[in-house]
Amino acid sequence: MQENIFKELSFYDYYNELNDDTDIPQNSSYCKNIEGSDSRNTWIKSLCLKIEKNLIKLSNKTDDNHDQHCLYFTYWFYQQIIENAKNDSQKDCLLNVILKLLNVVSSINRNLSKNHCYVHYYSDVSLDEWKEMKDLHDYFKGYKDFKSKIDLHNIKKDDYCKYFTYIMKLYKSNINKCCACICKPKFLCLEKCPEYFKCEKKYYPYELLSKLKCDTIEQHENVEKLFNAITIDYNFINRMSSGLLNFFMSDPFYSTPHGSRLQKGDNKKKEIKRHINEGTNRKKIKYDENLKTPNDNSKRIHISYHRT
DSSP states (O other): OHHHHHTTSGGGHHHHHHHOOTTOOSOOTTTTTOOOSSGGGHHHHHHHHHHHHHHHHHHTOOSSOHHHHHHHHHHHHHHHHHHHTTTOOOHHHHHHHHHHHHHHHHHHHHTOSSOOOOOOOOTTOOHHHHHHHHHHHHHHHHHHHHHHHOOTTOTTHHHHHHHHHHHHHHHHHHHHHHEEEEOSSSOEEEESOTTTOOOOGGGOTHHHHHHTTOGGGGGSOOHHHHHHHHEEOHHHHHTOOHHHHHHHTOOOGGGOTTGGGOOTTHHHHHHHHHHHHTTOOSOOOOOOOOOOOOOGGGOOOOOOOOOO
């Protein structure tokens, strides 16, 4: 369903490039020990070779979108594992495969002189969650194209309705942890998951479902009702202790593929902080805006993928 929709969208060129099967190395020192345990797992070696090709190619790019390329590469990496391991019921074996592939990524990067792309992983992020993050990321990236392409006579209406209904479910289950909003002096939201979730009201899928007249539209509240439920009252925030405010505005490190690099929300934090303190004689609230980075080397991957 998603492939049928995405192939028409401009952002999907990133994935098309990563999926390209041309010029894949046939012999690789990085992948020589990565063979699957039996013939059913030939995809592991194939994926390893494709990883090598893509990392080298990304390293040689000269545009200014390196972080963007690396984010797509991260989502692509986990999606390849999810798609190829659908029938793999041995989670311990899958964990071993992921660890080997992550070691390959590290080894290749050590030999690249510039533009490294490392794949982040966390013990409390399952493959299901990686899939959800990718699906949300792709929705927001494709939103502008969705707006311009869909209409009441679209021959893919059923596909779009199913897709937006699925995204609506993800959107509503993630908005509370990814958006921290205040209503006064003006409405502002801090985006705590900037790599895969945008908190502007315009991105709420309700309008797209409504435009297509999807049957599921009646099951969902409008945008104002939804955001009222996740907006913190201005007067309540003014009564918060600095510790509670810091917790309220903290970035959920566990829910993003680039937690250690999440500085994108700092300006929004400062703007929200400024608005909180405007118009009050109380002592300004101070909080630590520096993110603490866990030691990735001490973590194990949590494997949990529910096959449908």
